[in-house]
Amino acid sequence: MTYLRALGRAGALAAFALLSWVDVLVELIAFALLCVGLVFFLGPAVEWARGRSTVARTLAARWCGVEIEPPYQPEPPEPVRERDGWYRDGNQLYKRAFWIRWQHRLTWALEDPAAGREFTWQLVNPLVTLLLPVAVLLGGPAVLPGYGHWTRWWLGPRPPAEPRRNWLHRHVESLGHQVGLLAVSVVQLVFAIVQLVVMVFLMPVATPVVLANRKITDTLRREIGNWTGVSITRPYLPPPGLPVPRPDGLYQAGNQLYEEPFWPLQHARTRWVYRDRATWRDLAGAVLFPLVSVVLVLPTVALVSRGVVGLAALWVWRPFVSSPIDWFPLPAVSTHLGALAQTPAMLAMVVAGLLPTTWLARHQARFARVWLGPTEATRLAARVERLKQTRTDVTVTQAAELRRIERDLHDGIQSRLVAIGLKLGAVEALVDTDPAAAKRLAAELRTASSEALTELRVLIRGIHPPVLSERGLLDAVRAMALDSPLKAEVTGSLPGRVEEPVEACAYFAVSELLGNAAKHGSKRASIEVGFEDHLLTIVVTDDGPGGAVPARGSGLRGIERRLGGFDGRLTLTSPIGGPTRAMVEIPCQLDPEPSSPRTSTSSETA
Numbered sequence: 001m002t003y004l005r006a007l008g009r010a011g012a013l014a015a016f017a018l019l020s021w022v023d024v025l026v027e028l029i030a031f032a033l034l035c036v037g038l039v040f041f042l043g044p045a046v047e048w049a050r051g052r053s054t055v056a057r058t059l060a061a062r063w064c065g066v067e068i069e070p071p072y073q074p075e076p077p078e079p080v081r082e083r084d085g086w087y088r089d090g091n092q093l094y095k096r097a098f099w100i101r102w103q104h105r106l107t108w109a110l111e112d113p114a115a116g117r118e119f120t121w122q123l124v125n126p127l128v129t130l131l132l133p134v135a136v137l138l139g140g141p142a143v144l145p146g147y148g149h150w151t152r153w154w155l156g157p158r159p160p161a162e163p164r165r166n167w168l169h170r171h172v173e174s175l176g177h178q179v180g181l182l183a184v185s186v187v188q189l190v191f192a193i194v195q196l197v198v199m200v201f202l203m204p205v206a207t208p209v210v211l212a213n214r215k216i217t218d219t220l221r222r223e224i225g226n227w228t229g230v231s232i233t234r235p236y237l238p239p240p241g242l243p244v245p246r247p248d249g250l251y252q253a254g255n256q257l258y259e260e261p262f263w264p265l266q267h268a269r270t271r272w273v274y275r276d277r278a279t280w281r282d283l284a285g286a287v288l289f290p291l292v293s294v295v296l297v298l299p300t301v302a303l304v305s306r307g308v309v310g311l312a313a314l315w316v317w318r319p320f321v322s323s324p325i326d327w328f329p330l331p332a333v334s335t336h337l338g339a340l341a342q343t344p345a346m347l348a349m350v351v352a353g354l355l356p357t358t359w360l361a362r363h364q365a366r367f368a369r370v371w372l373g374p375t376e377a378t379r380l381a382a383r384v385e386r387l388k389q390t391r392t393d394v395t396v397t398q399a400a401e402l403r404r405i406e407r408d409l410h411d412g413i414q415s416r417l418v419a420i421g422l423k424l425g426a427v428e429a430l431v432d433t434d435p436a437a438a439k440r441l442a443a444e445l446r447t448a449s450s451e452a453l454t455e456l457r458v459l460i461r462g463i464h465p466p467v468l469s470e471r472g473l474l475d476a477v478r479a480m481a482l483d484s485p486l487k488a489e490v491t492g493s494l495p496g497r498v499e500e501p502v503e504a505c506a507y508f509a510v511s512e513l514l515g516n517a518a519k520h521g522s523k524r525a526s527i528e529v530g531f532e533d534h535l536l537t538i539v540v541t542d543d544g545p546g547g548a549v550p551a552r553g554s555g556l557r558g559i560e561r562r563l564g565g566f567d568g569r570l571t572l573t574s575p576i577g578g579p580t581r582a583m584v585e586i587p588c589q590l591d592p593e594p595s596s597p598r599t600s601t602s603s604e605t606a
Helices: 003-035 043-062 100-109 113-129 132-155 167-201 201-227 263-274 279-321 338-355 359-372 375-432 435-463 466-471 473-483 500-519 555-564
Strands: 087-091 093-096 250-251 256-258 487-492 525-531 535-542 569-573 580-587
Touching: 003 043, 003 113, 003 132, 003 500, 043 100, 043 113, 043 132, 087 100, 093 100, 093 167, 100 113, 100 525, 100 580, 113 132, 167 201, 167 250, 167 338, 167 359, 201 279, 201 359, 250 279, 256 263, 263 279, 279 338, 279 359, 279 375, 359 569, 466 473, 473 500, 473 525, 500 525, 500 535, 500 555, 500 580, 555 569
Parallel strands: 487 525
Antiparallel strands: 087 093, 250 256, 525 535, 535 580, 569 580
16 A cells, blocks of 8 residues: 555544544434424434444445454344234234334334443544644554454453453442432432322322332332342232123222223222322332432442542642642641642542542432341232232143143044944955955054154153153253254253253253244244253253243243242343243252163163
8 A cells, every 4th residue: 555545544534533423413313302202213313333343334335354243133024914904012012113113123123232332422523533644754554453453342242251340340339329329219209299189189189290210210120120139029919900890891999880890990909009008108218219329329429520520620720720729637738749749638638539439329229128038928929919910821721721722632532433444344344255455454453553652752751741750850861852953962960860850841841942943934943951059950952042021922921820839930141133042941850760760861771
């Protein structure tokens, strides 16, 4: 590359980089419109800015010799119309796919880690690139590959790495968490005052207001868990069910009868909100938590800000003023030597302020858990409601399973046995008159009986796979992985055999998860099996397109119902673009007397 050509390319890159500030301005305007309710512009603005980044990656490859791959996550799949003509997203139905497509693309654009790096690059790159012609003028064409590597560091893909945070980063982050919790608690306090006024003076509309404010409190609980690791469970009593009509067809609410269930349902929901102790505990916590947060945050903020402002005044502001700086109770400073002497005191203030931030943030969260977490009565009520729901689910699942077995027996094995019986009658009639035809029918009977036996074995395997009884859960899962169309890898170990009903439940849950993964285009899957503290854990991860929601699939709902009978749960993490990670957790005991001695995965017993 000639010297003049390199200088021209540097000037063109500098001029092109200035256009990034236009992208930043457009994105900031779109974000401001989003804050006032105009939600349609931010997603397209971010995607439009990505076009400029694509051109920058192309120029870095052509002019700087540095290839840069796009760092973005895969685009979300197109919405699929259901059989009834509606598009479904969670529990919401849409006539057209526009809303679902827009929501998914907005989430895809904003939650991509590359989006934050790209926005920072748009801000910083023009300032750096303005110096590029000067650097090329002094250093020659060899400077351009360096700029290409700079661009790749910002706009190229980065391998996932564990975050490494030093002491300062951790404690500054904890201070930010303290301030963030204080800010969210102030918002909660404002809405709690509105809620209290509505509950006292406007009782008919109190229920929707309380439910809306619970979302704010849920946000506080969620952020406390994310920032401090102190989890707070939702403490609210389960909502009332639909009213049941009387024998005369009317609905009763107190001593009043109604023809429609609307008003009885509203009365029940109002009583539910007012009688739930968690509603009043939320109000008390909304008042007390900001006060406690101020007490815990104010000294830390005062010390840190005092130290940082002091350092800035000593070394940034003092050289430009003539009058001495007086920091009470420290003496006035007018020289470099005096500033150097007071610097350790300012650093000590910063360290003293940051030192307890992690401890204070955790205790701030624990105080919130006292008022915003569930009580024993709430836990007991939630437990009873869950047992009622799981009992209903188990009953429905068992009835459906029995109907399936009955249908398979009636439509399959029974019809084959009837046909075999008829052919046996024909054989009896032909054995004396036409022995050759009787032999042919006997051969057909042998084939039909073999097929019936195979079908019966398949049916039995669907009820309870024999490999479970013979080899245990881990080997059964490994056998399933070998038969799966996916490239599945099974890891982990079990200290022994778990209870047989739990083995069957876990086996069919893994089978359903692998089937869903294969159906939605996955190529690889990993299965991790473990047992610790009386909890069987199975994690199934696939490389599919993601976007799985239990409410949208009968298979996932079936897994949840099956697990509910054993007080287990399914935790699904499936961002759009993948990967999908499903965790099955079942509390259980090890079986002290397994039905088969062949429990070791290394057993050579046939």
